[in-house]
Amino acid sequence: MSFLDQAARLRRLAAQRKSPILKAPKRTRVITITSGKGGVGKTNFVVNLAIALSMHGKRVYILDADLGLANADVVLGMVPKHTLHDVVQKKKTLAEIAVTGPAGITLLPGGSGLTELADLPDAEREALIEELLQLEGLADILLIDTGAGLSRTVLSFVEAADEMFVVTTPEPTAIRDAYGVIKVAVQKHSQKKISVIVNMARDAREGSETAERLLTVSRRFLQIDLQFLGAIRADLQVVEAVKQQQPFVILFPRSRAAENVQEIAAALLELPQEKQRGLAKFFNRLARLWENGSRSLV
């Protein structure tokens, strides 16, 4: 057998090893990103993290679930023709509204001014869930960008997801509100896998001190250990990138903020993940929470 034949055979074997027939496909990791206070940088974090993870070879989807003020598309500089709004109304399929962004990430655009997802009428809710179920097998990681605060929609995503990321800044008001979300997530929505990201930190020390405050109160009053995933510096290049409508990990890859997001992506891939439920369970759970209405969420 020639060297070239041998190389081809090895490639075939390697490909087979990755084949879903021989090895069950890995379940999608579903992460809800939220905050107590608004404007702490969730959407910028989600978009840039998605790109960083994609650079690590992951297939990443962003679900823009902040339907009141959806803006992941703006941060990405994209102008999607269709949104979840069209899916809900059965005018488009999920595949038709999905748009490909930098580094191959996929955005499911939210569309502004829509009713809260959790309050959709039965038929619309069913149409949406049915479409979302088709993501199974397509994504390694699904990042759900939510609005700030404790709306029914946000809480349903918090409860149904495998894990939750809470973004805060070092401001005392943001920390207090982050703790408020964590408390409700733990006590009312049985979410135990919670990571903290500190955005707009002056330096690494301010980042870890801020996280430590949240970790300490959560351990003491909620008997839960949070993970500190990392801090992102306050960085004028982030502001500049937002103005230019390009993600900062692409526009300014050597900026402090971009380096921090890359570190967080690496840390995230290291986190233990034994409890993944998969997308079907996630969306079925979500559907049940929405069906049961306010009883189970508030």
Ligand SMILES: Nc1ncnc2c1ncn2[C@@H]1O[C@H](COP(=O)(O)OP(=O)(O)OP(=O)(O)O)[C@@H](O)[C@H]1O
């Ligand atoms: N690391 C950072 N350094 C400097 N400025 C930042 C940083 N992160 C975010 N910002 C600024 O904060 C603004 C708000 O960010 P973003 O829209 O991501 O917040 P959000 O939490 O998603 O807001 P909302 O609660 O409205 O959804 C950005 O437009 C940017 O100007």
Ligand SMILES: [Mg+2]
């Ligand atoms: Mg946002």
